[in-house]
Amino acid sequence: MDDHSLDEFRRRWQEELAQAQALRKRRRPRRPEVAAGRGEQPSGYLALAQGLLEGAGRPPAPRATRAERQDAASRSRSPPAREEQLVDQLIRDLNEMDDVPFFDIQLPYELAINIFQYLDRKELGRCAQVSKTWKVIAEDEVLWYRLCQQEGHLPESSISDYSCWKLIFQECRAKEHMLRTNWKNRKGAVSELEHIPDAVLCDVHSHDGVVIAGYTSGDVRVWDTRTWDYTAPFLESEYEEDEPGMQPYVSFVRINSSLAVAAYEDGFLNIWDLRTGKYPVHRFEHDARIQALALSQEDATVATASAFDVVMLRPNEEGYWQITAEFEVQKLVDYLEIVPDTGRYPVAVATAGDLVYLLKAEDSARTLHYVYGQPVTCLDVSANQAAFGVKSLGWVYEGNKILVYSLEAERCLSKLGNALGDFTCVNLRNSPPSLMVSGNMDRRVRIHDLRTDKIALSLSAHQLGVSAVQMDDWKIVSGGEEGLVSVWDYRMSQKLWEVHSRHPVRHLSFNSHSLITANVPYERVVRNTDLDNFTTHRRHRGLIHAYEFAVDRLAFQSALPVCRVPGDSVAGYNYDLALAFP
Numbered sequence: 001m002d003d004h005s006l007d008e009f010r011r012r013w014q015e016e017l018a019q020a021q022a023l024r025k026r027r028r029p030r031r032p033e034v035a036a037g038r039g040e041q042p043s044g045y046l047a048l049a050q051g052l053l054e055g056a057g058r059p060p061a062p063r064a065t066r067a068e069r070q071d072a073a074s075r076s077r078s079p080p081a082r083e084e085q086l087v088d089q090l091i092r093d094l095n096e097m098d099d100v101p102f103f104d105i106q107l108p109y110e111l112a113i114n115i116f117q118y119l120d121r122k123e124l125g126r127c128a129q130v131s132k133t134w135k136v137i138a139e140d141e142v143l144w145y146r147l148c149q150q151e152g153h154l155p156e157s158s159i160s161d162y163s164c165w166k167l168i169f170q171e172c173r174a175k176e177h178m179l180r181t182n183w184k185n186r187k188g189a190v191s192e193l194e195h196i197p198d199a200v201l202c203d204v205h206s207h208d209g210v211v212i213a214g215y216t217s218g219d220v221r222v223w224d225t226r227t228w229d230y231t232a233p234f235l236e237s238e239y240e241e242d243e244p245g246m247q248p249y250v251s252f253v254r255i256n257s258s259l260a261v262a263a264y265e266d267g268f269l270n271i272w273d274l275r276t277g278k279y280p281v282h283r284f285e286h287d288a289r290i291q292a293l294a295l296s297q298e299d300a301t302v303a304t305a306s307a308f309d310v311v312m313l314r315p316n317e318e319g320y321w322q323i324t325a326e327f328e329v330q331k332l333v334d335y336l337e338i339v340p341d342t343g344r345y346p347v348a349v350a351t352a353g354d355l356v357y358l359l360k361a362e363d364s365a366r367t368l369h370y371v372y373g374q375p376v377t378c379l380d381v382s383a384n385q386a387a388f389g390v391k392s393l394g395w396v397y398e399g400n401k402i403l404v405y406s407l408e409a410e411r412c413l414s415k416l417g418n419a420l421g422d423f424t425c426v427n428l429r430n431s432p433p434s435l436m437v438s439g440n441m442d443r444r445v446r447i448h449d450l451r452t453d454k455i456a457l458s459l460s461a462h463q464l465g466v467s468a469v470q471m472d473d474w475k476i477v478s479g480g481e482e483g484l485v486s487v488w489d490y491r492m493s494q495k496l497w498e499v500h501s502r503h504p505v506r507h508l509s510f511n512s513h514s515l516i517t518a519n520v521p522y523e524r525v526v527r528n529t530d531l532d533n534f535t536t537h538r539r540h541r542g543l544i545h546a547y548e549f550a551v552d553r554l555a556f557q558s559a560l561p562v563c564r565v566p567g568d569s570v571a572g573y574n575y576d577l578a579l580a581f582p
Contacts, residue, residue, distance in 0.1 A: 112137050121147055121169070141165050148172065179513050179549055183475065184489065186497045188549040193223055201542025202250045204507045204518035207297065210274075211516055212260050213544060214250025216524050220262045222255070222274070225514060225546045235260060235272050236279050249524060254295035254302075261302055263290040269304055271313075271321065282321040284313060292336035294348060301346045303359075305333035310359060312346050325361040335379035335388075339407060340429070342383075347407070349386045351376040356388060358410065368405055369412070378438075380428040384408060387436060389423030402426055402438055404450065416448045417455065427470050437476060439466025445478050447471070447490060457493065461486050468508045477515065479505025485517050501543050513550040519543045 107115075116137055119127065124147075128138035144165035148154055153172035154161075162168050182188050195201070199215035206212070209226040212235075220235040237247065248265040255261070260272040267286035272278065286306035294303040301324070302313045310327040324346060331352035339347040345361040349368070356369035356376060368386070377389040377400075386405045392398045399418035406413050417423070421442030428436050435456070436448045445466055447457040462480030469478045475496070476488040483501040485508065488494065503519035510516070520542050 109137070113140055113142060116140070116143055117146060119143075139166055144169050175550075176512070180474070182549040183487070184496050186487075188547060191546045191548075193544040193546060195541055195544075196221065200524045200540065201518070201520050201544070202524060203253045204520065204544055205254050206507070206509045206516045207256050208511070209514055209516075210255055210257075211544065211546070212253045212255040212262075213518070214253040214262055216249045218247025218250060218264065220250060220253060220260070220270075222260060223546075225516070225548070234278060235262070235270075237262075237270055251290055252293035254293055256295055256297050259295065259300055259302075261293065261295050263293045263304065265289060267306060269293075269302075271302060282313075282315075284311075284321075286311075292333045292350070294336045294338045296338045296340065296346065298340050301338055303336055303338055303346070303348045305329075305336050305350060308332070310336070310348070310350055310357075310365075312348065312359075312361060314346065325359070327357070327359050327365040329355070329357055329365060331355060334376065337379055337381045337386075339381050339386075340383050349379065349381050349407075351379050351388060356386075356405075358407065366410070368410060369403065377422045378424055378426045380426045381407075382429045385413070385428060387426050387428040389426060389438070391422050400440075402436075402448065404428075404436075414450060414453045416450075416453060417446060419444075419446075421465070424465055424467060425469050430470055430472070432471070432473050435471070437469050437471040439469040439478060441465035443480070445469055445476060445488075447476075457490055459488060459490070459493065461488070468505050470508060470510060472510075477508055477510055479508050479517065481505075483519055499545070501545075503542055513548065515545075515547040515549075517545045517547075 116124065116127065119138075124138045124143060128135040141159060141164075145159045148157075148165060148169050151169075151172075153169065159165070193211065193213075196215050196217060196219050199217035199219060202214045202216055204211065204213045209224065211223045211225060212220065213222075214220050218237060220237070222235060248268075250262050251265055252263040253261065255274075258274055260274055262270050264270075267289055269284040269286070269290065270280040271282040271284075273281045284304070286304065286309075288307040290304050290306050292305040295301070300314055304311050304313070308329055308331070310329060310333060311323055312325040313321055314324050315321050329350065329352050333350050333352045335351045337349050339349060347361070348359040350357045350359060354371060354373060354375050355367060356379075358366045358368040360366070369388075371390070373393050374390050375393075377391050379386070379388045381387070384407055386407055387402055388405075389400065389402050392400050399420065400422055401418065402416040402423055403412055404414040404416065405411065416436075417438070417440075419440050419442055421440045421444075423438055423440050425439040426436065427438070431437055434450045436450060438446050438448065439461075440446065443460060443462045443465060445459045445461040446455050448454075449456045459476070461478050462482060462484055464481035467479050467481050469476065471477075471490070474489060474491055476490050477485065478488070479485050481504045483503050483505060484498055485501075485505055486498045487496045489496055499517075501519040503521045505517060506520040507518040508516065521540060523540070
């Protein structure tokens with residue numbers, strides 16, 4: 001069949017299909033119309049097209065002359081690919097019409113898409129095997145784009161970014177399976193971030209693969225473990241350069257996608273904009289030592305606590321930093337967190353001894369919880385809730401618990417756990433919905449079910465108390481006071497692997513493909529400066545480790561380039577990091 005005959009056939013069958021649909025609408029039957037073969041039989045070009053769609057036959061060629069028949073007999077038959085091309089074209093033409101065959105009735109194509117959007121990937125695959133028309137509907141780009149968005153693949157992409165979202169979905173699933181396998185088998189690369197000579201690690205924080213560390217020398221350093229090509233590894237302060245060794249210790253450091261913040265022992269606060277350079281954009285001074293520091297992970301809001309004052313800072317519309325709110329509390333603040341997704345007015349939660357405050361920028365400090373003689377031992381917040389551990393004291397011992405409060409209603413929702421030891425860490429923000437993970441001085445990691453107010457799982461994880469913990473939909477990573485980092489598959493209650501270092505684990509953060517851990521020493525004094533730098537560092541100065549489990553992102557199966565030691569360093573410090581962790 002030549003191109004002219006194909007166009008003529010398509011035109012004729014489209015006309016007959018439109019006439020048949022108009023006739024059925026005028027008749028308005030009492031029951032849905034049955035498909036061909038069970039009721040009224042179509043005729044003409046419509047019957048031939050339906051037979052092709054069902055695999056019954058081919059469209060007839062126009063009556064040829066005797067010479068054409070002889071010429072056709074001398075040539076081989078047309079390949080079956082021509083027929084398949086015609087069938088695909090008929091299906092596309094059918095989709096362009098107002099109605100699509102759907103079971104024994106006619107439905108608009110958009111309505112069929114709305115029905116199919118409630119199916120998951122397995123159900124879409126089964127529907128694609130029903131017929132060629134259903135296959136076209138089940139492989140529509142809108143359906144697979146929605147599946148990618150629902151499962152968290154490429155959340156910032158639009159539907160026009162890729163031409164085949166089904167293939168993109170399959171690639172994302174394969175990559176997710178590869179990362180999970182690498183996590184379980186500890187397959188990837190591990191690197192130890194470079195330390196500053198003659199300085200002890202004071203505090204570490206990370207956000208989305210970017211790590212910030214503060215030292216006793218007053219230095220603040222930043223690494224970008226996503227690319228290992230960061231332009232400002234050292235963040236400069238405004239202290240005089242003619243006074244070496246006189247800079248105060250760094251008390252706290254925090255970082256998000258655009259800002260880095262460091263608090264010093266003398267009450268000063270430096271704020272850097274990571275997009276503009278390594279010099280601070282704002283400097284704030286307290287009269288006393290800063291006891292707590294918080295940085296919003298979504299916007300440019302900083303909260304500090306010094307003496308009996310809590311201050312919130314953020315830039316105005318012109319970019320100038322100013323005090324948004326200032327609060328006065330009754331006791332010294334121990335923990336301070338900024339509530340995410342609060343809009344224009346920032347909200348923070350602070351604990352001071354046995355008091356828990358809710359701090360709203362447009363209001364005064366309000367007491368969220370208070371029980372005399374029961375101090376708060378840990379704190380974490382989410383968009384709507386706050387969770388904190390409470391130590392039980394007094395004649396009537398009720399056991400140490402974790403209280404979950406609603407920030408909107410300002411009332412207690414749950415009382416979780418009944419442990420003998422103090423709860424030292426709790427993670428509510430990064431936990432799956434309706435779950436929360438906590439660590440205790442009794443060496444156990446617990447998963448709490450917020451729906452039933454019960455402990456879903458309890459693991460004996462460490463030799464000493466648990467100092468840091470985080471979980472996702474299938475694993476738990478915990479750090480202990482003895483320096484042990486453990487990775488668990490909590491669905492199987494099985495430990496996958498562990499790594500031990502000298503100092504307590506004070507920070508850990510992970511995502512689907514990377515893990516950041518920091519071992520911060522108790523003492524902030526450099527010992528035995530005459531010893532080899534490497535030995536001194538390993539024993540007394542703290543460690544920061546970066547794990548990468550996405551093998552396709554790595555250039556080498558060893559230390560990342562930024563962590564390699566230059567050849568002119570001391571021989572005892574030049575070592576292979578790949579051998580440090582079996």
